[in-house]
Amino acid sequence: MSPFTNLEPFLFWTIACITGGCAIACVVTHNIVRSATWLLFALAGTSGIFFLLGADLVGAIQLLVYVGGTMILVVFGVMLTAQGPFISMRTSSGEWAVSVAAGLLLLSVLSVAISKIGKPTPPSGSTVAQYAPKTTLAEGMTKEGETNEVASKSPYSMAIGQGFLGVGVGPAHKETVNGKETVVRASYLLPFEIVSVHLLVALIGAAYLARAKRRKEAAV
Amino acid sequence: MGTLLFASFFSSPLWYYLLAIIAAALLIGFMLVSAIFSVWLERKVAGRIQDRLGPTRVGGKFGWLQTLADGMKLLVKEDIIPASADQMLFRVGPYIALAGSFTAFLALPFGNMLVGLDLNIAILFMLAVMSSEVFGIILIGYGSGSKWALFGGMREAAQMVSYEIPMAITVLVPVIVAGSMNLNEITLQQRGIWNWYLFHDPFTFCAFWTYFTCAMASCKRAPFDLAEAESELVAGFHTEYSGFRWLVIFMAEYGSMFAVSGIAAIMFLGGWSLGLPWELTDVFAGITGNATAGLWIGNLLNMVVFIGKCWFLVFVMMWVRWTLPRLRIDQVMMTCLKYLLPISCFLLIGVATWQLVLPPSVRTIAQLAIFGLTMLGLVLAILKLLATAKDVPGTGMPSMWQMTNVTGYQGAKQ
Numbered sequence: 265m266s267p268f269t270n271l272e273p274f275l276f277w278t279i280a281c282i283t284g285g286c287a288i289a290c291v292v293t294h295n296i297v298r299s300a301t302w303l304l305f306a307l308a309g310t311s312g313i314f315f316l317l318g319a320d321l322v323g324a325i326q327l328l329v330y331v332g333g334t335m336i337l338v339v340f341g342v343m344l345t346a347q348g349p350f351i352s353m354r355t356s357s358g359e360w361a362v363s364v365a366a367g368l369l370l371l372s373v374l375s376v377a378i379s380k381i382g383k384p385t386p387p388s389g390s391t392v393a394q395y396a397p398k399t400t401l402a403e404g405m406t407k408e409g410e411t412n413e414v415a416s417k418s419p420y421s422m423a424i425g426q427g428f429l430g431v432g433v434g435p436a437h438k439e440t441v442n443g444k445e446t447v448v449r450a451s452y453l454l455p456f457e458i459v460s461v462h463l464l465v466a467l468i469g470a471a472y473l474a475r476a477k478r479r480k481e482a483a484v
Numbered sequence: 485m486g487t488l489l490f491a492s493f494f495s496s497p498l499w500y501y502l503l504a505i506i507a508a509a510l511l512i513g514f515m516l517v518s519a520i521f522s523v524w525l526e527r528k529v530a531g532r533i534q535d536r537l538g539p540t541r542v543g544g545k546f547g548w549l550q551t552l553a554d555g556m557k558l559l560v561k562e563d564i565i566p567a568s569a570d571q572m573l574f575r576v577g578p579y580i581a582l583a584g585s586f587t588a589f590l591a592l593p594f595g596n597m598l599v600g601l602d603l604n605i606a607i608l609f610m611l612a613v614m615s616s617e618v619f620g621i622i623l624i625g626y627g628s629g630s631k632w633a634l635f636g637g638m639r640e641a642a643q644m645v646s647y648e649i650p651m652a653i654t655v656l657v658p659v660i661v662a663g664s665m666n667l668n669e670i671t672l673q674q675r676g677i678w679n680w681y682l683f684h685d686p687f688t689f690c691a692f693w694t695y696f697t698c699a700m701a702s703c704k705r706a707p708f709d710l711a712e713a714e715s716e717l718v719a720g721f722h723t724e725y726s727g728f729r730w731l732v733i734f735m736a737e738y739g740s741m742f743a744v745s746g747i748a749a750i751m752f753l754g755g756w757s758l759g760l761p762w763e764l765t766d767v768f769a770g771i772t773g774n775a776t777a778g779l780w781i782g783n784l785l786n787m788v789v790f791i792g793k794c795w796f797l798v799f800v801m802m803w804v805r806w807t808l809p810r811l812r813i814d815q816v817m818m819t820c821l822k823y824l825l826p827i828s829c830f831l832l833i834g835v836a837t838w839q840l841v842l843p844p845s846v847r848t849i850a851q852l853a854i855f856g857l858t859m860l861g862l863v864l865a866i867l868k869l870l871a872t873a874k875d876v877p878g879t880g881m882p883s884m885w886q887m888t889n890v891t892g893y894q895g896a897k898q
Contacts, residue, residue: 271500297626298572304580304619320603328612332645335619338626339641 275316283309291363294354300338304331321425337470427452507600511589519738520551521795526802533806561727566629569724573627578725578732581620585739587613592746593668595756595786596765596779606667607659610747611652614702617740618644621704621711624733625721636720639813640711644702646820650828651698657691657828657835658684658751671755675763680754683855685847687835692752694828696797699744701820703737706805710813738798745797746790753793756786 283306290302307330314323432449439448524539527550531538543549565574591606593599603609618640625637658681662670674680681688701708712720722733749755757763764785769778811819838847 295570297570297623301573301576301623304616308616320605320609324605324609324612327616328608331612331616331619332648335622335641336645338619338622339638 272316276313279309279312279316283313297338300334303337304334307331307334428456429453511600512586515586515589515739515742516735518742518791518795519735520555522738522741522798523551523554523734524548525795525799529799529802530806533803555731558727558731563727563729564724566724568629570627570629573623574629574724575729577620577624577627578729578736579620580623581617581736582732582739584613584615584617584620585736585743587616588740588743591667592743593671593750593755594790595783596672596763597668598783598787599668602668603666605665607655607665607670607747607751610743611648611655614740614743615644615648617736620736621721624725625711628721628724630724632717632719632723633721636711636713636717636723640704640721642813643704643708643710643816643820646817647698647701647708647824650820650824651695651702653825653828653832654691654695654698655747655751657688657831660832660835660839661685661688667750667755671750671757672763674754675757676761677754677757677759678852678855679761680752680757680759682752683851683858685835685838685850686854687831687838688752689854689858690827691831691835692748694824694831695752696748696800698820698824698828699748700801700804701816703741703744703801705741705801707808707811708816709805709810710816713810715810741798741801742794745794745801748797749790749793756790756793758785758789 286302286305286309290299290306293299293302307326311323311326311330314320314326427450430451430453432451436447436449438445440446441448524547528538528546539547539550541547541550542553565571588610590600591603591609593602593606599606621640621644622637625633625635625640628634658670659665661681661684662673664670664673670681682692683689704711710720712722714720717723722730725733763782765779765782767778768782769775772778772781842850
């Protein structure tokens with residue numbers, strides 16, 4: 265497929281390759297701050313993919329939360345763990361094995377999930393120039409019950425946001441509730457909450473890193 | 485055949501590439517020209533306030549080409565990277581800062597639909613990318629391998645992380661009034677000077693001043709320029725920089741000054757509207773009978789008005805910088821966390837209550853009252869200024885014993 269006949273695949277592969285390259289560099293680099301910089305580029309590339317999909321809100325939130333988060337990581341990573349300037353972290357082969365196993369596990373889960381979704385049907389005549397439809401906040405805040413209609417009119421950020429809040433936006437399927445068969449749409453409240461628990465894990469990890477250093481000092 | 489090729493070109497993706505490149509080039513060109521102008525203005529304003537002339541020679545009158553000469557000097561300067569610096573971070577830092585500042589311009593409308601990327605959540609996007617500018621600053625400070633630079637970078641990190649919060653909350657105040665985060669739509673709602681969100685209610689009126697204070701702090705402008713406090717830290721985070729990279733750092737700073745002023749102009753001061761109750765693009769479309777021609781002519785004027793407003797706000801930032809002394813770092817943090825943050829939260833709750841509880845008639849009366857009082861205050865201030873401008877001080881400054889007898893700067897007359 266020539267980049268001159270179809271813009272979006274070309275842009276997607278460009279951004280995806282940059283993101284992937286930065287992610288690899290982030291893992292390979294020994295220097296902690298350099299690693300964080302590569303992480304920043306990888307996260308910014310991810311938000312670029314969100315923007316390419318027309319999910320402006322998710323892209324902006326990705327920038328706001330994760331770029332800010334990485335900055336905090338740098339500040340705390342440097343302030344709490346650094347003993348000298350430009351520390352480098354050596355990883356043992358055992359750590360490599362564990363992280364590769366974890367990475368492959370995640371990859372396989374994602375692959376299975378992606379293969380189950382099936383091919384999405386993009387909105388007709390989709391190009392970058394025809395950007396996300398106009399929907400204002402006021403329009404979104406209509407009476408209850410109408411919200412789904414608005415969400416279906418704008419298949420971009422609003423549907424994702426509502427899905428995270430527990431409104432059914434996923435593909436419809438039949439389910440037996442209280443012995444009655446009803447049509448249910450999937451919502452994404454639970455995955456969203458699980459992801460947010462990860463932040464807690466990161467916090468505990470940061471505290472652990474800082475504490476381990478101090479204990480070592482006390483032993484010496 | 486030729487026309488067919490032409491037509492197919494305009495519908496091909498190649499045309500979108502070209503449009504995107506033109507738009508990006510125009511934006512970055514504007515950002516650089518604006519920075520060049522702002523640096524010159526800064527030097528003239530500083531000179532005026534400090535009772536000296538500022539640049540006078542390069543480019544004939546007023547030294548208006550001084551910045552170009554400075555730029556030339558910086559380009560040919562030796563590019564030094566300290567031996568103790570982290571090579572990669574030192575090199576990449578200024579460009580991250582510039583990228584953060586430039587990306588904000590993508591979503592900033594200069595006229596009716598005259599915007600690089602018309603996003604529904606433009607204001608959130610701008611705040612998000614501008615917050616990534618500080619990452620560049622921290623990398624600059626850390627990567628320099630210098631204690632002064634590190635101190636500057638850490639101060640900047642603490643300051644930015646704190647001031648981001650009240651800044652974002654005060655921006656939400658007009659967003660609640662407008663019911664939209666689309667900057668184009670927000671501006672179109674403010675047709676007519678009395679409809680500017682500055683005058684909408686007491687909370688938006690206070691939110692403007694709070695926002696502008698936070699914006700000044702987020703651009704590391706004095707009195708909040710602790711990151712580069714030259715009296716303590718040589719030059720703070722950019723101590724080790726010279727030549728082109730130093731230029732890039734300052735381009736980023738002046739770029740983000742314009743961007744935050746643009747947000748202030750759009751959210752509170754009617755954006756590109758001159759204060760008339762009509763949208764100029766519609767007016768010219770009516771006159772010429774052609775929607776496209778109206779869009780072009782109207783937007784040309786809109787752009788001039790908008791850039792004028794932004795440059796005025798940038799001028800106010802300079803005025804404040806050269807008037808007020810620098811705060812201490814604890815005072816900077818206290819101003820944010822003890823005062824600006826609670827104030828902004830109060831304003832947010834206040835404006836939500838105002839919109840929900842009060843009937844529209846009361847809100848209109850309050851709006852007109854605030855507009856009238858502000859205009860009255862403005863007129864009185866201008867009259868006072870004109871009156872004092874006539875009192876030309878005598879030659880030389882008043883001496884100390886004269887000052888003890890009279891209050892203010894009247895000593896020279898007696």
